Amino acid sequence: xxxxxxPLSQLWQGQTAEQPDIQAxxxxxxxxxxxxxxxxxxxxxxxxxxxxxxxxxxxxLDIVTERIVLAILLLSIPSVVYLxxxxxxxxxxxxxxxxxxxxxxxxxxxxxxKIAFITKHSIWPALVLxxxxxxxxxxxxxxxxxxxxxxxxxxxxxxxxxxxxxxxWADKRQKRxxxxxxxxxxxxxxxxx
Numbered sequence: 001x002x003x004x005x006x007p008l009s010q011l012w013q014g015q016t017a018e019q020p021d022i023q024a025x026x027x028x029x030x031x032x033x034x035x036x037x038x039x040x041x042x043x044x045x046x047x048x049x050x051x052x053x054x055x056x057x058x059x060x061l062d063i064v065t066e067r068i069v070l071a072i073l074l075l076s077i078p079s080v081v082y083l084x085x086x087x088x089x090x091x092x093x094x095x096x097x098x099x100x101x102x103x104x105x106x107x108x109x110x111x112x113x114k115i116a117f118i119t120k121h122s123i124w125p126a127l128v129l130x131x132x133x134x135x136x137x138x139x140x141x142x143x144x145x146x147x148x149x150x151x152x153x154x155x156x157x158x159x160x161x162x163x164x165x166x167x168x169w170a171d172k173r174q175k176r177x178x179x180x181x182x183x184x185x186x187x188x189x190x191x192x193x
Contacts, residue, residue, distance in 0.1 A: 020188065022098060033091070039087065047076055062137075064140045083115055086115050089111065106185070109181040109184065112173070120167055
């Protein structure tokens with residue numbers, strides 16, 4: 001064996017590899033679990049509370065609004081189930097090996113990106129449903145035309161602001177989760193060399 005070492009080999013051996021901060025990853029994962037559980041609660045409440053309100057005020061609502069809102073709520077139940085399923089990795093996590101939980105963290109980051117994407121693009125069907133509601137109120141002559149126009153303009157302005165904020169928020173979250181997943185994968189790939 002030769003005592004003369006290749007300079008490239010010496011440089012390679014002299015490199016230090018940055019180890020992942022397992023405590024930071026663990027802390028981040030615990031916070032992710034808490035947030036995901038809160039999101040599931042908000043998702044469920046977003047369906048339960050309107051059902052309760054409709055049930056309580058059913059006598060005061062016109063039949064068209066009542067049926068459209070109930071239809072929208074019924075359509076939202078599969079969405080809530082799917083979003084909960086996407087959050088399953090953080091909801092069912094227990095203390096296991098570091099490798100297992102890093103894999104779960106990677107899966108949850110990918111699913112969080114999907115959730116943000118779904119949130120961002122759920123705006124379009126909601127806009128269509130709001131348009132259908134306004135058209136139905138007009139078609140069935142529920143309100144006088146002046147009152148309907150006023151309600152449609154006010155609700156459209158509110159929806160435009162809320163949906164714009166929602167779009168920006170979801171887009172930023174999707175980019176952040178994609179970036180975090182890429183950084184985690186790069187960090188883990190670097191440590192395996």
